[in-house]
Every structure is written in structure tokens, then in C-alpha cells.
Amino acid sequence: MFSAIQSRYKRFQISKSPQLNLVWGFFLYTLMGFLLLSIPLFHRTDVAFLDNLFISTSAISTTGLVTISIFDSYNFFGQFIIMILIQLGGIGYMTLTTYYLLFTTKRITRWHQKIIGAEFTMPATIQIKDFIKSVVYFTLVMEFLGTISFYIAFHQEGITGLKGMWFSLFHSVSSFCTAGSSLFNDSFESFSENTLINWTISILAIAGSLGFIVITDVWYRIRGKSKAITFTSKIIIYGFIILLGIGSLLFYFTEPLVKASEHRLMEAFFQSMTSMTTVGFNTVPIGSLSLPLLLLTIFLMYIGASPSGTAGGMKITTLTAMVAILKSRLLGQKKITFLKRTIPLERLFVATSTFILYTSMIFLFSFLLSFTEESSFDKILFEVASALGTVGLSTGITADLSEVGKSLIILLMFLGRVGVLTFGFALLMRMKKQDLKLKSEDLAV
Amino acid sequence: MFSAIQSRYKRFQISKSPQLNLVWGFFLYTLMGFLLLSIPLFHRTDVAFLDNLFISTSAISTTGLVTISIFDSYNFFGQFIIMILIQLGGIGYMTLTTYYLLFTTKRITRWHQKIIGAEFTMPATIQIKDFIKSVVYFTLVMEFLGTISFYIAFHQEGITGLKGMWFSLFHSVSSFCTAGSSLFNDSFESFSENTLINWTISILAIAGSLGFIVITDVWYRIRGKSKAITFTSKIIIYGFIILLGIGSLLFYFTEPLVKASEHRLMEAFFQSMTSMTTVGFNTVPIGSLSLPLLLLTIFLMYIGASPSGTAGGMKITTLTAMVAILKSRLLGQKKITFLKRTIPLERLFVATSTFILYTSMIFLFSFLLSFTEESSFDKILFEVASALGTVGLSTGITADLSEVGKSLIILLMFLGRVGVLTFGFALLMRMKKQDLKLKSEDLAV
Ligand SMILES: [K+]
Ligand SMILES: [K+]
Numbered sequence: 001m002f003s004a005i006q007s008r009y010k011r012f013q014i015s016k017s018p019q020l021n022l023v024w025g026f027f028l029y030t031l032m033g034f035l036l037l038s039i040p041l042f043h044r045t046d047v048a049f050l051d052n053l054f055i056s057t058s059a060i061s062t063t064g065l066v067t068i069s070i071f072d073s074y075n076f077f078g079q080f081i082i083m084i085l086i087q088l089g090g091i092g093y094m095t096l097t098t099y100y101l102l103f104t105t106k107r108i109t110r111w112h113q114k115i116i117g118a119e120f121t122m123p124a125t126i127q128i129k130d131f132i133k134s135v136v137y138f139t140l141v142m143e144f145l146g147t148i149s150f151y152i153a154f155h156q157e158g159i160t161g162l163k164g165m166w167f168s169l170f171h172s173v174s175s176f177c178t179a180g181s182s183l184f185n186d187s188f189e190s191f192s193e194n195t196l197i198n199w200t201i202s203i204l205a206i207a208g209s210l211g212f213i214v215i216t217d218v219w220y221r222i223r224g225k226s227k228a229i230t231f232t233s234k235i236i237i238y239g240f241i242i243l244l245g246i247g248s249l250l251f252y253f254t255e256p257l258v259k260a261s262e263h264r265l266m267e268a269f270f271q272s273m274t275s276m277t278t279v280g281f282n283t284v285p286i287g288s289l290s291l292p293l294l295l296l297t298i299f300l301m302y303i304g305a306s307p308s309g310t311a312g313g314m315k316i317t318t319l320t321a322m323v324a325i326l327k328s329r330l331l332g333q334k335k336i337t338f339l340k341r342t343i344p345l346e347r348l349f350v351a352t353s354t355f356i357l358y359t360s361m362i363f364l365f366s367f368l369l370s371f372t373e374e375s376s377f378d379k380i381l382f383e384v385a386s387a388l389g390t391v392g393l394s395t396g397i398t399a400d401l402s403e404v405g406k407s408l409i410i411l412l413m414f415l416g417r418v419g420v421l422t423f424g425f426a427l428l429m430r431m432k433k434q435d436l437k438l439k440s441e442d443l444a445v
Numbered sequence: 446m447f448s449a450i451q452s453r454y455k456r457f458q459i460s461k462s463p464q465l466n467l468v469w470g471f472f473l474y475t476l477m478g479f480l481l482l483s484i485p486l487f488h489r490t491d492v493a494f495l496d497n498l499f500i501s502t503s504a505i506s507t508t509g510l511v512t513i514s515i516f517d518s519y520n521f522f523g524q525f526i527i528m529i530l531i532q533l534g535g536i537g538y539m540t541l542t543t544y545y546l547l548f549t550t551k552r553i554t555r556w557h558q559k560i561i562g563a564e565f566t567m568p569a570t571i572q573i574k575d576f577i578k579s580v581v582y583f584t585l586v587m588e589f590l591g592t593i594s595f596y597i598a599f600h601q602e603g604i605t606g607l608k609g610m611w612f613s614l615f616h617s618v619s620s621f622c623t624a625g626s627s628l629f630n631d632s633f634e635s636f637s638e639n640t641l642i643n644w645t646i647s648i649l650a651i652a653g654s655l656g657f658i659v660i661t662d663v664w665y666r667i668r669g670k671s672k673a674i675t676f677t678s679k680i681i682i683y684g685f686i687i688l689l690g691i692g693s694l695l696f697y698f699t700e701p702l703v704k705a706s707e708h709r710l711m712e713a714f715f716q717s718m719t720s721m722t723t724v725g726f727n728t729v730p731i732g733s734l735s736l737p738l739l740l741l742t743i744f745l746m747y748i749g750a751s752p753s754g755t756a757g758g759m760k761i762t763t764l765t766a767m768v769a770i771l772k773s774r775l776l777g778q779k780k781i782t783f784l785k786r787t788i789p790l791e792r793l794f795v796a797t798s799t800f801i802l803y804t805s806m807i808f809l810f811s812f813l814l815s816f817t818e819e820s821s822f823d824k825i826l827f828e829v830a831s832a833l834g835t836v837g838l839s840t841g842i843t844a845d846l847s848e849v850g851k852s853l854i855i856l857l858m859f860l861g862r863v864g865v866l867t868f869g870f871a872l873l874m875r876m877k878k879q880d881l882k883l884k885s886e887d888l889a890v
Contacts (some may be wrong), residue, residue: 291815329794352797353774356767378821
């Protein structure tokens with residue numbers, strides 16, 4: 001299995017247009033998933049053409065938006081196919097982003113090792129095979145532990161036996177891959193008071209969304225194997241904690257729905273966590289949120305989390321680069337710095353391009369959907385931010401979308417997953433001999 | 446009069462913190478206007494404290510949003526004060542932006558003159574006094590011609606005599622300064638079929654919003670006094686025409702309100718023109734626009750027009766810089782280019798900073814207003830984009846805003862006018878000896 005993936009990566013490395021390869025790969029997986037899900041043998045009820053395509057894209061892209069109920073529409077085998085699609089999408093994305101991060105920071109790493117010692121904890125000599133192995137093991141171990149934890153929790157809730165085991169496995173995979181697809185029709189709204197379920201989802205989703213590099217980085221640091229975590233990991237972790245904290249506090253103090261709950265803190269935390277990790281499960285009904293908190297959720301989905309994990313969104317690193325540009329210009333600094341480190345010019349342009357493109361896409365698609373849908377603008381904007389960020393939260397308009405609307409959301413989920421990565425690779429491939437200046441500290445975006 | 450302004454500019458030039466000077470200046474004018482408008486002698490009816498402050502800020506900032514009817518609330522003298530505030534705000538902004546443009550491109554101009562001949566049509570030796578004189582003459586001549594044109598048009602509509610003269614003068618000043626304040630309670634909705642009124646407003650607003658430099662640039666070119674217009678002017682004019690064209694076409698073909706009209710083309714053109722020049726008069730009821738076209742209007746208000754005139758918004762030059770970054774990165778160019786010219790790094794960072802700040806402000810204030818207002822998100826976003834862009838169009842929620850809401854909009858109008866300029870100056874002052882590389886073509890942002 002590993003050698004197959006390895007040879008694929010080798011081909012990927014030497015191919016002239018890896019980004020085209022990538023688009024094709026994701027497209028073929030989506031098509032395969034769609035064809036499998038179209039087989040009536042896997043259905044409980046009739047499922048329309050466009051809905052099968054929607055569910056397949058939603059699973060592969062680990063978004064989790066649904067136009068129909070997964071549990072009511074597909075039998076066990078259909079659900080199993082969906083889980084496999086999620087797993088493929090999740091591992092695929094995790095390995096690709098990790099690879100991207102390693103590849104783009106390689107030169108900097110070498111320089112670090114030579115000049116100031118290995119601050120970047122991933123050995124530069126790491127083999128592609130070893131690294132894929134590590135990512136896959138990491139995924140399987142986390143999902144295994146998650147399944148056990150879910151099983152205990154579901155047992156408490158009266159979901160036992162084979163059903164309990166199946167539900168535990170499905171939601172563990174869906175959580176770690178930040179896919180947000182659920183076998184419950186109201187996501188986790190019925191379990192908002194179950195502490196174990198809340199923690200299980202949160203830990204899996206945070207681990208999955210921060211990604212292999214950040215987690216191992218922290219792990220090495222904790223076990224004393226490295227002196228400090230890398231600049232990129234530091235930015236991601238700090239940014240994640242700060243945004244998660246602000247989000248939770250705002251939900252805790254200002255959302256009427258959360259304020260009325262007995263599990264106020266847990267709901268506030270979960271709602272921020274689910275938006276940022278882009279896992280997309282929810283314990284409060286999104287359609288009933290007040291406007292300000294709906295906007296906050298859009299903002300958190302828009303940012304997302306780490307560039308090294310399974311999360312979508314514009315990424316914390318891009319946000320950091322934007323803050324750095326603004327701060328440095330206002331202070332009249334000659335170079336763009338953050339936390340006393342200079343960010344290389346090349347990175348800044350990649351970040352700026354990502355910011356412009358990501359923001360324009362959200363507004364372009366909201367504009368297009370405003371022609372085809374009857375919904376209010378806040379609901380449309382929410383749906384678009386959720387699809388492009390591969391989050392999967394919804395105010396409830398997904399099932400009622402027009403056919404054109406559904407098609408636009410399918411396109412957005414695909415772009416949210418493949419586009420962002422392809423765009424990164426495309427920019428990267430062009431870098432070639434460009435000036436990643438020696439004295440700069442690299443920030444992956 | 447000129448020497449007074451001249452000495453003010455000299456003090457401005459030598460002052461250590463011109464941007465603070467600027468904020469204070471605008472603040473004092475607003476305060477003065479507010480105090481004058483608070484005198485009951487100038488009222489027809491009682492006007493609340495906050496409404497006087499709102500109207501004063503709206504006039505000085507040439508926004509034109511109103512919480513109360515200007516005609517019903519203030520008598521002739523009150524209205525006259527408002528016109529003077531508009532004129533001060535308009536000329537003040539026009540001279541400051543022109544000065545900024547001349548100042549920031551001076552070095553490039555000198556270089557041009559030495560190396561490739563004077564492509565930039567403003568003589569580098571131009572005197573501050575001469576330049577202010579030119580701007581003021583330009584303004585007065587345009588407003589005089591506008592008044593005559595308005596008088597003929599209003600005469601057709603049965604508004605004659607002293608009232609006709611007063612209304613002509615007021616709306617001519619308000620049009621050229623892109624202030625959008627009107628003595629009619631429904632702006633120009635009653636005159637949507639009057640061709641002369643539509644043309645008069647459009648020509649005045651386009652001249653005012655493009656600004657002195659762009660207009661003279663084109664004028665010199667037409668009269669054969671220069672071989673080509675500057676890169677900056679070219680970008681502004683092309684961008685303006687392209688966006689105006691796209692906007693008009695979309696309104697013409699997709700807005701039900703416009704499609705039902707007998708003056709379809711004129712309404713489509715006027716609606717795009719009023720958003721981009723940020724004059725803010727309207728001939729169709731904004732509150733009745735369909736969602737897609739409301740969003741389009743928000744986009745056009747967000748962009749605005751030229752950095753050298755009285756218009757607000759993020760400016761076409763900033764948009765161009767963003768497009769240039771995206772295009773150049775995607776094509777893998779080493780330098781950021783547009784129309785085969787390299788844009789200096791410093792400019793790119795100013796543009797990026799403007800883009801980030803302007804976009805964040807719109808979302809921050811929309812978020813804040815979503816807490817204090819009952820309106821739907823599209824209406825709130827529209828109001829915020831209109832206030833920050835100093836446009837003055839509204840879906841009709843202005844009068845119903847809460848006191849906190851009104852205060853936030855006052856702050857936004859002030860920031861939209863002063864903040865943008867101050868921010869530009871602040872960045873500029875920091876530039877000092879930074880690398881405006883010789884081979885780069887400068888694009889003012
Ligand atoms: K998701
Ligand atoms: K205006």
C-alpha cells in the first residue's frame with residue numbers, strides 16, 4: 001500500500017504539472033465516488049443524480065454539507081462508501097499539505113541546520129515513504145482511539161451493539177478528517193450536553209486540522225527532543241488559541257441561544273472550534289443563531305486553521321501575513337516583520353494572492369447565488385463561506401437550493417479543497433530561483 | 446484667500462505630523478459645522494443633537510447620508526451652511542489628494558523628465574500657490590456651469606425663480622463635490638426621466654470624482670500639449686470606463702426595477718455612475734433593488750473611483766494593484782507588473798495595506814451594527830459600505846438607526862474621508878529613503 005502511494009508521489013514530483021495532476025486526481029476520486037453512490041443497491045430511497053454528486057463531492061472534499069439525509073438515503077454499504085471517500089479525502093489532503101510544507105520550507109530548513117542549528121524539527125533527510133507512513137499511522141491511531149471514545153459515549157446515550165460500533169467508527173473518521181458528515185440528521189444537536197462526545201470530537205478535529213507537522217512539532221518539543229517549535233507552528237498554535245478564545249468568549253457572552261443553555265461554556269467553545277477546525281459538526285441549531293454570531297461564525301470559517309492539516313479556510317498563516325503587512329507599514333518598517341522575524345517577500349505575495357483570491361471567490365459566488373436563490377444574503381454568504389472553507393455548517397438552506405445553486409456549491413467545495421492546494425502548488429512551482437532571502441524567517445502560507 | 450490657504454499648506458508641509466494636523470482640521474470643521482447647525486435660528490423644526498452632528502459630518506465628508514430631511518429641517522440659512530460645509534469638504538479633499546499625488550510621484554516625475562522626457566504632464570516646478578489656484582478655479586468654473594445647466598433643467602420641471610436658482614446652486618455644488626446631499630427628500634427619483642438633469646449630475650460627478658490631475662492630464666493630451674497621459678491617469682480612466690460599463694450592463698439586463706422602466710439605459714448608467722463616483726444621488730429607489738444588484742452597488746461603492754478627486758472608496762488604483770499581484774503571481778513573474786510596467790514594491794505594500802484595512806473596516810463595522818440594529822445583513826452592509834465610501838446611498842435604514850448605530854455611521858463617514866487620506870499620508874511619511882526603484886513605473890494608490 002505504501003509503495004503504491006510512494007510511486008504516486010514520485011510521479012507527482014517529476015511530473016511537469018503537478019497541480020493539474022492534483023485536480024485530475026481529486027476529480028477522478030469524486031467521479032468514482034459519485035458512480036458508486038449512484039448504484040441503487042446502496043440506497044434506502046431514491047436519490048437524485050445531483051444529490052449523489054453533491055454527497056460524493058462533500059465527502060471527498062471533507063466538507064459535510066448535505067442536500068439529503070445520509071442515514072435515511074443510503075444503507076450501510078452506501079454509508080461505508082461515504083466513510084471511505086472521507087478517509088481518502090482526509091489522508092490525501094493531510095499528506096499533500098504536509099508534503100507541501102516540507103517541500104517549501106526545505107531550503108530554509110537546510111539553511112537553519114547549517115547556520116543556526118535545526119530549529120525545524122522535521123529532519124531534512126526524511127524519506128517520502130517514511131513520511132507518508134507516519135501520516136497514515138498518525139491518522140489510524142487517532143481514529144482508533146476516537147472510535148473507542150465515541151463507543152463509550154454512544155453507549156451512555158443508548159446507541160449500542162453493531163450500530164454503536166458503526167456510528168463510532170464513522171464519526172471518528174469524520175471528526176479527524178474534519179469532514180463533518182454525520183449519520184444523525186441534526187448533526188450533534190441532541191448531544192450538546194454529553195461532555196465525552198464534545199471532547200472526543202474536539203480533540204480529533206483539532207489534531208486533524210492542525211495536522212501532522214504541527215502535532216509532531218509540539219510532541220517533539222514536549223518530549224524535549226527539540227529546543228523550540230518552528231516559527232510556522234508557533235504562529236499556527238498561537239493564532240488558533242487566540243481566535244478560539246475570542247470566538248468562545250463572544251459566543252458565551254452575546255449569543256442568546258448559548259446564554260439560555262445549561263452547557264453554556266461547552267456550547268460556546270464547540271461552536272468556535274467547529275468553525276475554525278472546519279470540522280462542521282454542530283451542537284446548536286445554526287439557523288437560529290443571531291445575526292452577529294452568524295457573522296462571527298462566517299469569519300472563523302473564512303480564516304480556518306492550519307495549512308498543514310485537513311482544515312479548509314484561508315489559514316491562520318495567511319491572516320498573520322496580512323496582519324504583518326499592515327503592522328509593518330503603519331510602523332514604517334522597511335521590512336515586513338512579525339514577532340521580530342522578517343517574512344520573505346515571496347511568501348508575502350503568495351499570502352496576498354491567497355487573500356485576494358479567497359475573498360473574491362466568496363463574494364463572486366455569493367453574488368451568483370443571490371441571482372439563483374431566494375434566501376437572504378446572510379444565509380447565502382454563510383453557505384458560500386462554509387462550502388469554500390470545506391466546513392459543512394449550514395443555516396439549513398442546502399436542501400432547498402436550486403439545481404444551479406447546488407451545482408455552484410459543488411464547484412465551491414471542489415475549489416475549496418483542490419483549488420487552494422493547486423493554487424499553492426502553482427505559485428510554488430513558479431518560485432524556482434526566486435529570492436527567498438537568507439536572513440528571512442520563513443512562514444508557510 | 447489663496448495666500449491663507451498657501452500658508453496653511455506651508456505649515457502643513459513642515460509640520461512633523463501632517464496626518465494628525467489633517468485629522469484635527471477635519472474634526473474642527475465638523476465641530477464648527479455642528480455648532481452652527483445647532484443654532485435653532487437655522488431650523489424649520491426641532492433637530493436633535495445627534496442629527497445635527499450627523500448632518501454636519503455627512504456634509505463635510507461629502508457623504509450625503511441623512512437621518513432627517515435637510516429641506517424640512519433647516520431653513521435657507523441652514524441649507525446654505527450645509528452647502529458651505531460640502532464645498533469646504535470637497536475643495537479640501539480635492540486639493541489634498543492632488544497634493545498627495547503630486548508629492549508622492551515627484552521623484553518619479555523628475556526622473557521621467559531627465560530620462561525619458563516629461564510623460565507626467567504636471568510640471569515638476571509647479572508652485573503650491575498656483576496649484577491651489579488651479580484647483581479652486583477648476584471647481585468654481587465647473588460648479589458655475591453646473592448651476593446654469595441645473596437651472597435650465599429645473600425650469601423645465603417647474604422649479605423657477607429664486608427657489609430654482611438656489612436649488613441649482615446647491616445641487617451643482619453637491620454634485621461636483623460628490624456630496625450627494627439633496628434638497629429633495631427622495632433624492633432625484635422624481636427626475637429619473639429628465640435627460641438634462643441626469644447628464645448634469647453625471648458630468649459634474651465624474652469630473653469631481655476623477656479629480657483635477659486626471660482631468661487636466663486628459664485635457665493636455667486632447668489639446669496636444671503632451672504625448673501621452675500618465676500611467677496612473679490611464680489606469681484610472683480605463684478602470685473607470687470598464688467598471689462603469691460592466692455595472693451599467695448588469696443593471697440594464699438583470700435589475701427588474703430598471704428593466705420595467707422606460708428610461709432603462711439612463712437608469713442603468715446613472716445607478717453605476719452614482720456608486721462609482723460616490724456622488725450618491727439616486728434615480729431609482731435603492732431599498733427596492735433586488736439582492737444581486739444591491740450587492741453589485743455595494744461592490745462599486747467599495748471600489749469607488751480615482752485617488753485624485755473627491756470620490757471615496759478603496760480606489761481603482763488599489764484594485765489594479767491587487768489584480769496586478771494576483772496576475773503576476775499566477776503567471777510566475779518575478780516582478781509585479783501591469784500593462785507591461787513594473788509597479789514598485791513600496792506601492793504594492795501601500796495598496797495591500799489599504800485593501801486589508803478597508804475590507805476589515807467594512808466587516809468590523811457591519812459586525813458591530815449587527816449587534817445594535819434590527820435590519821437585515823444586506824442593508825447593514827450596504828449602509829456601512831456607503832458611509833465608509835462617502836457615497837450616501839441608502840436602502841432607507843439611516844433614519845431608523847439606533848443612537849449607537851448613528852454614532853458608528855458618523856465615525857465611519859469621518860474615517861472614510863479623513864482615515865483613508867491620513868492613512869495614505871502616514872504610509873507616505875514613512876517612505877523616506879525607501880526603494881522606489883528607478884526602473885519601476887509608479888502607480889499612485
Ligand atoms: K467539514
Ligand atoms: K457622496
